[in-house]
Amino acid sequence: MGEEELQQLIKGCIKQDRKCQKELYKAFYGFAMGICLRYAGNRDEAAEVMNQGFFKVFTRAGKYDEAVPFKAWLGRVMINTSIDFYRTKLKMAYTEDLELADQLTDGELPDKNLNYDDLLKMVQALPQAYRTVFNLFAIEGYSHEEIAAMLKINAGTSKSNLHKARLKLKEMILQADASADSPDHHKDINYTRVVAIKKVDMRDIFLNNDTRE
Amino acid sequence: MSKDNELDDLFKRNLEDPVNKAAYNEGDWDALEQMLNKKKKKRIVVYWWPMAIGAAALLLLFFGWWIFKPEGSDQYSQNKAEKHQKINKDLAGHPKQQNQPLQQKASQVSGPLSPENLAVSPVKGRKGGGFIKPAPQVALIPASSTQTTAPQKNDKTDTGVKQNLMAKTPGQTVQKPQTDATFALSLPAKPDTGAAPGQQKKPAKIRSKQSFSPRYALSILGAPDINGVGGFQQSKVGTNVGFLFSVGITKKLTVSTGAIYSVKPYLTGFGNYHTPYQFKVTPTTVTADCRMLDLPLDIAYQVYNRRQNKISIGTGLSSYIMLRESYKFSYADTYETGPSNYTVPGTSKYFFGVLNLKATYQHQVNSKFGISIQPYLKLPLGNIGYSQVHLQTTGIAVGVTWNLNPLPKP
Numbered sequence: 001m002g003e004e005e006l007q008q009l010i011k012g013c014i015k016q017d018r019k020c021q022k023e024l025y026k027a028f029y030g031f032a033m034g035i036c037l038r039y040a041g042n043r044d045e046a047a048e049v050m051n052q053g054f055f056k057v058f059t060r061a062g063k064y065d066e067a068v069p070f071k072a073w074l075g076r077v078m079i080n081t082s083i084d085f086y087r088t089k090l091k092m093a094y095t096e097d098l099e100l101a102d103q104l105t106d107g108e109l110p111d112k113n114l115n116y117d118d119l120l121k122m123v124q125a126l127p128q129a130y131r132t133v134f135n136l137f138a139i140e141g142y143s144h145e146e147i148a149a150m151l152k153i154n155a156g157t158s159k160s161n162l163h164k165a166r167l168k169l170k171e172m173i174l175q176a177d178a179s180a181d182s183p184d185h186h187k188d189i190n191y192t193r194v195v196a197i198k199k200v201d202m203r204d205i206f207l208n209n210d211t212r213e
Numbered sequence: 214m215s216k217d218n219e220l221d222d223l224f225k226r227n228l229e230d231p232v233n234k235a236a237y238n239e240g241d242w243d244a245l246e247q248m249l250n251k252k253k254k255k256r257i258v259v260y261w262w263p264m265a266i267g268a269a270a271l272l273l274l275f276f277g278w279w280i281f282k283p284e285g286s287d288q289y290s291q292n293k294a295e296k297h298q299k300i301n302k303d304l305a306g307h308p309k310q311q312n313q314p315l316q317q318k319a320s321q322v323s324g325p326l327s328p329e330n331l332a333v334s335p336v337k338g339r340k341g342g343g344f345i346k347p348a349p350q351v352a353l354i355p356a357s358s359t360q361t362t363a364p365q366k367n368d369k370t371d372t373g374v375k376q377n378l379m380a381k382t383p384g385q386t387v388q389k390p391q392t393d394a395t396f397a398l399s400l401p402a403k404p405d406t407g408a409a410p411g412q413q414k415k416p417a418k419i420r421s422k423q424s425f426s427p428r429y430a431l432s433i434l435g436a437p438d439i440n441g442v443g444g445f446q447q448s449k450v451g452t453n454v455g456f457l458f459s460v461g462i463t464k465k466l467t468v469s470t471g472a473i474y475s476v477k478p479y480l481t482g483f484g485n486y487h488t489p490y491q492f493k494v495t496p497t498t499v500t501a502d503c504r505m506l507d508l509p510l511d512i513a514y515q516v517y518n519r520r521q522n523k524i525s526i527g528t529g530l531s532s533y534i535m536l537r538e539s540y541k542f543s544y545a546d547t548y549e550t551g552p553s554n555y556t557v558p559g560t561s562k563y564f565f566g567v568l569n570l571k572a573t574y575q576h577q578v579n580s581k582f583g584i585s586i587q588p589y590l591k592l593p594l595g596n597i598g599y600s601q602v603h604l605q606t607t608g609i610a611v612g613v614t615w616n617l618n619p620l621p622k623p
Contacts, residue, residue, distance in 0.1 A: 018246070018249075021249070022242060022246075025242055025245065026237055026242075029235065029237045029238075029241070030231070030235045030236075030237070031230065033235030034228070034230060034231045034235055037235065038228050047238070047241045047244070048244075050241070051241060051244055051245040051248060052248075054245055055245060055248050055249065058249060059249075114223070114227070115227070116227050116228065116231050119223070119224055119227045119228055120227075120228060123224065123228065134224075137221075138220075138221035138224055138225055139221075139224060139225045139228055139229050166217055166220055166221075169220060169224070170220060173220075
C-alpha cells in the first residue's frame, strides 16, 4: 500500500468511515495479528486483543501523529493492548519453583529447523507473565527498566521472568528435539516422579530428570 | 549469555514480523464492527443514562407535585390568609370578592377557633416548605430563593404578629413563586424526558451472553411519604414500613412484591369527600387517618449498573387493604357543627387500584447486602377508601436488601 493511499485511509478512519476502517483493518490484519498472537495464549484470545487494539485505533484515530510511521504506532497500540489485557493476570505471582529448572542443560540448542508455527506455539505455551516479558525483551527489544515501568512490576521480576521464560523455551525446544528423535523415550521415567510436585509444569520435571541422569 | 541471545534471536527472527502468517478472517472484522456499532450506543448510554435517570427521578417527584396541583389551591391559600386577618382582629366588613359564601363563613368564624388553627397551620406551612425546598435546590434554579422564603413568611404571619397587609401577602407570595418554579423546572426537564423513552429500548439489545439464573432478594424498607388528595398542596406526612421480595427474572428485569404497612394521614377539603351520610352542616375540611396494607406488584428495569451501584426504574400496581379509616371533620362554625369524627368499621380491599412509579438507586455493600434509596409516586387509578378520595402519595423509601443467593464474584 502506498503512503498516499494509507494517509487517505487514515483520514477516512478519523471520519469514522466504516469502509476505510475495514480496508485499513484488512491491510494491517496480518501485522497486528502477528504481534497479538505471541502475547496471547491462543488464536481466539489474540483475535480478541487485536480487535480491541483496532477499536482503540479507530476510536482514537484523531490522536495519531503523522510524524510517527503508522505501522509503528499500530504496533505500539497492539502491544499496549496486549499488556492491558493481561495486566491483571500478570499481577498474580507465579510461585512456581524454578530452582529445579536452573540446572538445565548447558548443551547447545539443537540446530533444528523450527518454523514460525512451532516457535509461536512454544511462546504461547509460556505462562502469561513470562511470555509478556520475553516478548517485550527479546522481540521488541525493551530494557528491563522499561518493561518494569510498562508492566508495573519491578525490574528484578522482569529479569527473573525473562530467565524463567528462556529456560522454559529451551526445555520446549529440547523436548521438540527429543520427541522428534524418539517419541517414546522419556515416558517410562517421567510418570513416576511427578506426584509430589505441585503446580509445576510437567515438562520441567521431565527434563530435569534427564539432565540429572 | 550468548546462548540466551541465540535463543532470543531465534524467536525474534521468526516471530517479529511474520509475513502472511495470519490469514485475514472476515469473522474477526465482523466482531470488530459489532464493537464499533456498540460503541455508538454505549456512548449514549454511558454518558446520558445517569442524567436521564436523574431527570426521570426528579420528574417523578415533580409530576405529582405540580401537574396534579388542583385548581382549588389558590382558594385554599387565600382562605388561609384571610384567617390571619381574622386573628388580627381586623373584623369583617372587608370585601371578599373572590370567595364563595362557604369560605367567607370559614374565615369569619375562624377567629374563635384560632388556637386550633394556629396549632395546625404552622406545621402545615413548615412541612410544605420542607418538602418543596430541596427540590428547586437540586435543580439549581434561582427560583428556589423565592420558593424557600415563602413558607417562612407564612410562618411569621401564622404567629399573628403582622398586620393586615402583611397577612394578605403570604397568600400571594406562596402561590406565585410556585408557579414560577413550575415553569423553570418543566422547561429544562422536558428535553430529557423526550430523550429517555427512545434510549430505554437500546440497552435491551446489548444483552450479555452470560448465563443467567434468577436472583432472589429480600428488602426491608421504611419510608416517610407525603399524602395529598388531588395534589400535594394540602399534604401530610405518613409512614410506611414493610418488606419486599424481589426476583431478578432476567439480567435487567426484576419483579417484586411484598407487604407494606402504611399510615396515611391526609387533609382535604370536604368537596373531595364522598359519603352517603347527609351532613346537616357542611364541614370545611376532613382530616383522615388511614392505616392500610399496601401490597405492591412491581416490575423494574435496570438502566444503570456500574460497580456496586445500580439504578432502576419501575412501575406496577398496588392493592390496598384498609385496616382502619377514621375521619375528623372540621366545621366553620364552632356552634353549629355536625359529627366530629367517623371511623369506618371493618376492612375493605382495593385490588390493583393504585399505580406505582418508582426509581431505585441501589448500592451493594457486599455480596449479600445492599442499601437502596427509592423515590416513588403512587397514583390512584380509582377512588380509594370509604370517602372515595383520589389519594396520591409520594415519598422516598430507604431500605436494606439482602441477596438470598449471593452475587457471583466478578
